[in-house]
Amino acid sequence: MTDPTRIWTAALIVIGDEILSGRTQDKNVAQVATWLNVQGIRLREVRVVADDQHAIVEAVNILRTRNDYLFTTGGIGPTHDDITVDAIAAALGVEVVIHDEARAILTDYYATRGGLTDARLRMARVPGGASLIENRMSGAPGIRHGNIFIMAGVPHITAGMLDRLTGTLEGGSPLLSATIGCWVAESEIADLLGATERAHEGCQIGSYPFFREGRTGANFVVRSTQQSSLDACLTDLTAALEQGGWPVTSGGI
Numbered sequence: 328m329t330d331p332t333r334i335w336t337a338a339l340i341v342i343g344d345e346i347l348s349g350r351t352q353d354k355n356v357a358q359v360a361t362w363l364n365v366q367g368i369r370l371r372e373v374r375v376v377a378d379d380q381h382a383i384v385e386a387v388n389i390l391r392t393r394n395d396y397l398f399t400t401g402g403i404g405p406t407h408d409d410i411t412v413d414a415i416a417a418a419l420g421v422e423v424v425i426h427d428e429a430r431a432i433l434t435d436y437y438a439t440r441g442g443l444t445d446a447r448l449r450m451a452r453v454p455g456g457a458s459l460i461e462n463r464m465s466g467a468p469g470i471r472h473g474n475i476f477i478m479a480g481v482p483h484i485t486a487g488m489l490d491r492l493t494g495t496l497e498g499g500s501p502l503l504s505a506t507i508g509c510w511v512a513e514s515e516i517a518d519l520l521g522a523t524e525r526a527h528e529g530c531q532i533g534s535y536p537f538f539r540e541g542r543t544g545a546n547f548v549v550r551s552t553q554q555s556s557l558d559a560c561l562t563d564l565t566a567a568l569e570q571g572g573w574p575v576t577s578g579g580i
Contacts, residue, residue, distance in 0.1 A: 335368045335498045338390035341375045342383060342401040342411050343480055354482040355400045362489045367498030368396060378402060383414035391418075391475055396496065401480030403467070405446040411477060412470070416454035419472065426453045429468050436466030461491045500552035505561050508546040508580035509573040512536075519567050520547070527560035529553060537580075546579040 339359050345351040353375070360370040371394060376382045383402075391397040402411030416423045429451035430443075437443045450467035453459075460469030460476065462484060469488040470477040478488045513536040524532045533548040547564065551557040565575045 333499050335396075336371045336394045337363050337368050337396040337398060338371055338394045339373045340383070340386050340390065340397070340399045341373065341480075342378065342399055343375075344378045344408075346375050346401070347377055353400075355480070355485050358482060358486060359398055359400070359489070362493075363498075364502050366493070366496055367501050368496065369502065378408050378410060380410055380414045380417065383411065384418040387415055387418040387475070391473075394474075396474050396476065398476045398478060400478050400485055403450065403470070403477060403479060405449045409449070412452050412454060415472065415475060415477060419454055419475075421455040423452050424455045425451050426457065426459065429453065429459055432459075432468060433466055460488045463487055463491075502550055502552055503554060503557050504548055504550045505557060506546055506548045506579040507561065507565060507568075508544060508576045508578075509568055510542055510544040510580070511568070511571075511573040512543045513545045516545075516568065516571065516573070519571065520564075523560065523564045523567060526563065527551075527556060529556050530560040532560070532564065539580075544580050548579075 339356060341353050341355060343351070346353050356373050363370050372390070374386050374390070376386050387397065387399075399411060399415070402409045413423055425448070430448065433447055433451050434443045437447055453470045454472050457470045457472040460471055460478065462468045462479070464484045464487045465479075467479070469479065476492070478485050513534055520532050520534055524530060530549060530551045533550070534545055535548065536543065536545040549557055549561050549564065551560065568575050
C-alpha cells in the first residue's frame with residue numbers, strides 16, 4: 328500500500344556555459360517545477376553547471392542518489408560542446424552507445440532536411456541501457472536512464488518532453504497553495520507566522536516582503552498537500568493578522 332504521507336522529490340541540473348554567462352536566460356526551472364508539482368513531486372534543488380564533464384558528473388552522482396528523480400536540461404545537441412550524455416554515462420559507469428530507435432527517428436526526420444550527418448547522429452547517442460523520451464518538436468529524443476531524465480535546453484522542446492512523461496512517474500499528492508498579503512513589515516509578524524505554522528501540521532508558510540508606494544508589505548503563501556489543512560491555516564493566519572491591525576488582501580498584494 329502506498330504511504331499517503333510519502334513525499335517524492337526531484338532535482339534539476341541546468342547545463343550550459345551560456346546560462347552561467349548570462350547570454351541565455353533559463354526558463355526551464357519554472358516549467359519543470361510547475362510540471363513536477365502537478366505530478367505530486369517536489370523540486371527540492373536546482374544546480375546550474377558549466378559544460379564541464381567533472382562538474383556534471385559530480386552533480387549527477389550527488390543529486391540522483393538523494394532524490395527520487397533527477398532531471399537535466401541542456402547539452403544534448405549535435406556539437407562538440409554538448410557533453411551531457413558523455414558526462415552522465417561516466418557518472419553511471421556505462422558506455423555511450425548509438426540507440427537504434429533514436430537513429431531511425433533521426434534518419435526519418437532529416438530525410439528531407441539534408442540527411443543524417445555525423446554531427447546529427449550525435450543526437451542518437453545515449454548512456455548504455457537508456458530508453459527514449461519522445462520529441463515531436465525537433466526529432467532528437469530525450470533520454471531516460473533509471474531515475475534520470477535527460478532533456479533539451481530549448482524550453483518549448485523541454486515542454487513537449489514533459490508532456491510525454493505526464494502520468495508516467497510515481498508521485499504523491501500535489502502541493503496546494505494560497506496567497507494573502509498585507510501592509511506590514513515582515514519583522515513585526517515573524518513570531519505570528521511561526522506560531523501559526525507550528526499550529527498547523529503539514530502546512531508551510533512562505534513570507535515574501537516588498538516595498539511599494541513608499542510602504543513596506545508582504546505576501547504570505549500557505550502550502551499543503553491537503554485542502555482542509557490549507558484552508559484552516561489560511562483562516563487562522565488571516566484572523567491573526569487582522570486582529571493585529573493589519574487588513575488582509577486575499578490573493579496577495
